[in-house]
Amino acid sequence: MEASIIRELETAVAAGRATTDPATLALYSYDAAAETRWPEMLLWPGNEEEVSAILRTASRERVPVYARGAATGRAGGATPDLGGIVLSFEKMDRIVEIDAANRQAVVEPGVRTGALKKAVALHGLFYPPDPASSDFTTIGGNIATGAGGLACLKYGTTKDYVQQLRVVLADGEVTTFGSKAQKSVTGYDLVHLLVGSEGTLGVIVQARLRLLPAPEKRATLLAEFGSVETAVEAVLRILAHPHVPCGLEFADRGTIECARRHAGADVTEGCAAVILLQADTAEAEADVRAFGRICAAAGSTRVLYSADPEEQEALWAVRRAFSPATQKAAKVKVSEDIGVPAARLRETLAGIYDIGRRHDRRILCYGHAGDGNIHVNILTDRRDDPAIPATVEELFRMVLGMGGTISGEHGIGSLKAPYIGLEIGPRELELMRRVKEVFDPHGILNPGKIFGTASRGHSGPSSR
Numbered sequence: 505m506e507a508s509i510i511r512e513l514e515t516a517v518a519a520g521r522a523t524t525d526p527a528t529l530a531l532y533s534y535d536a537a538a539e540t541r542w543p544e545m546l547l548w549p550g551n552e553e554e555v556s557a558i559l560r561t562a563s564r565e566r567v568p569v570y571a572r573g574a575a576t577g578r579a580g581g582a583t584p585d586l587g588g589i590v591l592s593f594e595k596m597d598r599i600v601e602i603d604a605a606n607r608q609a610v611v612e613p614g615v616r617t618g619a620l621k622k623a624v625a626l627h628g629l630f631y632p633p634d635p636a637s638s639d640f641t642t643i644g645g646n647i648a649t650g651a652g653g654l655a656c657l658k659y660g661t662t663k664d665y666v667q668q669l670r671v672v673l674a675d676g677e678v679t680t681f682g683s684k685a686q687k688s689v690t691g692y693d694l695v696h697l698l699v700g701s702e703g704t705l706g707v708i709v710q711a712r713l714r715l716l717p718a719p720e721k722r723a724t725l726l727a728e729f730g731s732v733e734t735a736v737e738a739v740l741r742i743l744a745h746p747h748v749p750c751g752l753e754f755a756d757r758g759t760i761e762c763a764r765r766h767a768g769a770d771v772t773e774g775c776a777a778v779i780l781l782q783a784d785t786a787e788a789e790a791d792v793r794a795f796g797r798i799c800a801a802a803g804s805t806r807v808l809y810s811a812d813p814e815e816q817e818a819l820w821a822v823r824r825a826f827s828p829a830t831q832k833a834a835k836v837k838v839s840e841d842i843g844v845p846a847a848r849l850r851e852t853l854a855g856i857y858d859i860g861r862r863h864d865r866r867i868l869c870y871g872h873a874g875d876g877n878i879h880v881n882i883l884t885d886r887r888d889d890p891a892i893p894a895t896v897e898e899l900f901r902m903v904l905g906m907g908g909t910i911s912g913e914h915g916i917g918s919l920k921a922p923y924i925g926l927e928i929g930p931r932e933l934e935l936m937r938r939v940k941e942v943f944d945p946h947g948i949l950n951p952g953k954i955f956g957t958a959s960r961g962h963s964g965p966s967s968r
């Protein structure tokens with residue numbers, strides 16, 4: 505980037521909110537996918553006017569702009585593949601309004617999801633989206649990735665709670681998509697086009713989110729099983745029950761071992777699988793007891809219940825520890841987040857372990873079993889392990905053969921860009937590219953993501 509452009513961008517933000525200091529840039533060169541690429545400049549805008557000024561310059565000078573929330577993304581979505589600017593939303597972290605009468609909250613993109621959940625709870629309200637990373641992750645990142653999490657089975661994903669967005673377009677113009685009204689079908693649904701667009705169509709500077717009344721009661725169940733098959737059988741029987749738990753989580757033996765070793769999880773040694781669920785109706789305790797009987801009938805070896813808030817938090821802390829605990833199991837953890845129709849979970853999990861055996865790589869699985877969304881963690885000792893691309897490709901082809909998807913909630917970013925054509929047909933992909941061109945004619949917003957022109961991920965499938 506030329507020095508004159510850097511000087512102009514420095515004046516777009518408040519003093520001290522721009523840097524080209526290499527040590528600081530290094531900290532913003534990766535996300536949770538751990539692929540590294542340095543930006544040339546880092547900016548911390550404080551309001552939408554500053555974001556607009558930055559994008560006007562970036563658009564005129566064709567400088568790549570990478571929006572960044574908390575960088576917990578697992579697909580390399582916030583990694584500055586082509587250098588340019590990283591636009592960090594750490595300073596735009598205000599909860600602007602909690603409108604209890606209309607059950608809505610207006611927030612800046614840098615608000616932490618967990619902080620919003622706590623703030624609305626003080627008003628007797630509930631923001632259901634709950635990625636396992638919610639203590640760190642931002643609303644802007646959640647919207648841009650269409651984040652899922654621990655409560656999707658009953659409450660859906662982030663997209664179901666986004667009502668209106670303030671967006672800075674690639675040329676710097678600020679616009680609003682959606683309405684304050686609870687329902688609106690006026691024109692195309694651009695709000696939900698932006699959800700999951702991974703920073704490639706516009707920069708989100710404010711969001712109006714839907715809220716629900718806080719649940720009356722909560723109760724949690726943890727059930728242990730002697731095999732993955734019996735745990736999946738319990739999942740399927742619970743899904744057939746007329747009452748829906750908020751979330752229905754699964755972990756296999758390898759994941760449990762890591763959680764026991766690194767997070768002190770109170771799970772019986774040698775246990776082959778666990779499921780964890782929460783009910784949050786007025787009959788929550790009765791519901792988890794009913795689910796517990798289902799687990800026992802399916803072959804559970806131990807069922808724990810709790811209606812005590814602290815005990816429940818401890819059980820869910822174990823779930824939140826799965827990701828960091830499995831990270832410690834090997835030098836490199838390649839995390840995929842495939843989704844299948846839940847009815848095909850049994851054969852999907854069997855297929856995953858079979859792929860691991862054939863490629864001689866250890867695979868640990870956990871995730872949102874009730875949604876059919878499993879995090880597949882391939883362990884290896886080197887980032888350039890030649891076995892990984894073939895293992896990932898085989899996994900994706902198997903999952904697609906089950907009617908599934910290569911990403912249930914993490915997005916495509918740059919890591920999965922080489923594989924998008926396995927799932928999305930040429931015509932659909934062409935429509936997506938044209939949408940991208942309409943929003944971002946000069947390709948400055950997160951270049952390299954989704955379509956992969958600058959992808960640095962796995963080498964990609966051997967054939968399409």
Ligand SMILES: Cc1cc2nc3c(=O)[nH]c(=O)nc-3n(C[C@H](O)[C@H](O)[C@H](O)COP(=O)(O)OP(=O)(O)OC[C@H]3O[C@@H](n4cnc5c(N)ncnc54)[C@H](O)[C@@H]3O)c2cc1C
Nearest residue numbers: 573574575576577581636642644645646648651652703708
């Ligand atoms: C331990 C752990 C657990 C996780 N659990 C879950 C889970 O349960 N469910 C789930 O869905 N994900 C999960 N994730 C993945 C990750 O937390 C989500 O993808 C999350 O939504 C990313 O938010 P972020 O603020 O970290 O965004 P970042 O990683 O910073 O960015 C993600 C994407 O959003 C774009 N972006 C960020 N802010 C904006 C903005 N203001 N405007 C436009 N684009 C923007 C970025 O450019 C990038 O493409 C987990 C990750 C970790 C490390």
